[in-house]
Amino acid sequence: MTERQHGEPRPADAIERHPGAPAPGSTIASHYRMCVGCGPDHPTGLHVTVVAGEGLTVAGTFTVTDDHQGAPGLAHGGMLSLAFDEVLGSLIWLIGKPAVTGHLETSYRRPVPVGTTLHIDAAVDRAEGRKIFMSATGRENAPDGPVSVAASAVFIVVPPTHFTDHGRPVAASELSEAAAKVAEVNP
Numbered sequence: 459m460t461e462r463q464h465g466e467p468r469p470a471d472a473i474e475r476h477p478g479a480p481a482p483g484s485t486i487a488s489h490y491r492m493c494v495g496c497g498p499d500h501p502t503g504l505h506v507t508v509v510a511g512e513g514l515t516v517a518g519t520f521t522v523t524d525d526h527q528g529a530p531g532l533a534h535g536g537m538l539s540l541a542f543d544e545v546l547g548s549l550i551w552l553i554g555k556p557a558v559t560g561h562l563e564t565s566y567r568r569p570v571p572v573g574t575t576l577h578i579d580a581a582v583d584r585a586e587g588r589k590i591f592m593s594a595t596g597r598e599n600a601p602d603g604p605v606s607v608a609a610s611a612v613f614i615v616v617p618p619t620h621f622t623d624h625g626r627p628v629a630a631s632e633l634s635e636a637a638a639k640v641a642e643v644n645p
């Protein structure tokens with residue numbers, strides 16, 4: 459291996475779409491029915507939906523409701539950050555490796571009123587060892603609407619046991635098929 463010169467950036471590792479990844483255009487199923495980000499059974503969750511894109515990209519949506527307000531009539535910044543965490547996190551199903559958020563940075567560009575649907579495009583930018591660098595933009599009410607929020611994140615690849623060691627036991631019926639495989643629970 460050639461030695462790097464001082465100040466030269468570390469070369470990125472190859473990172474590819476997993477052969478078993480959901481096909482472009484298909485919905486990425488909610489990983490856990492009670493997830494506050496994507497779970498369909500969560501009463502006040504964000505109910506984020508995500509569709510796989512080409513390569514290492516996804517497109518998500520989050521519709522802001524009264525349950526997500528900070529100032530009256532406006533989305534709470536933490537909720538917007540959650541929506542980005544969820545959509546960025548769904549990129550792991552394209553890579554085929556479990557990972558968790560290490561660092562998430564959110565830049566709020568415009569207030570987001572209740573009733574807005576944010577269209578969140580997210581992509582994997584590069585990988586370095588276990589670190590996966592990702593970024594996303596959230597546009598108001600249309601895939602080409604004005605950018606309301608932008609985010610960047612570092613996800614860290616973890617062993618599947620991360621969830622069983624630190625979480626609680628769960629039935630396969632509460633998880634998506636892919637998540638049940640990660641958690642190694644049988645139906």
Ligand SMILES: CCCCCCCC/C=C\CCCCCCCC(=O)SCCNC(=O)CCNC(=O)[C@H](O)C(C)(C)COP(=O)(O)OP(=O)(O)OC[C@H]1O[C@@H](n2cnc3c(N)ncnc32)[C@H](O)[C@@H]1OP(=O)(O)O
Nearest residue numbers: 547558559560561587612614621622625626627637640641
């Ligand atoms: C019971 C059954 C359950 C079933 C579940 C089914 C499966 C579910 C499947 C899919 C779920 C998806 C869910 C998505 C939800 C959305 C995503 C979230 O909200 S995730 C929650 C929030 N995040 C955390 O809770 C992380 C808490 N932190 C940790 O656990 C650790 O700190 C961890 C794993 C992130 C790192 O700890 P280390 O000991 O493994 O890593 P070290 O060896 O120290 O670092 C490795 C490399 O990463 C960098 N690194 C570590 N932490 C970093 C950080 N915070 N920011 C930036 N880089 C970091 C280090 O500098 C190092 O880099 P160098 O190799 O030296 O270049």
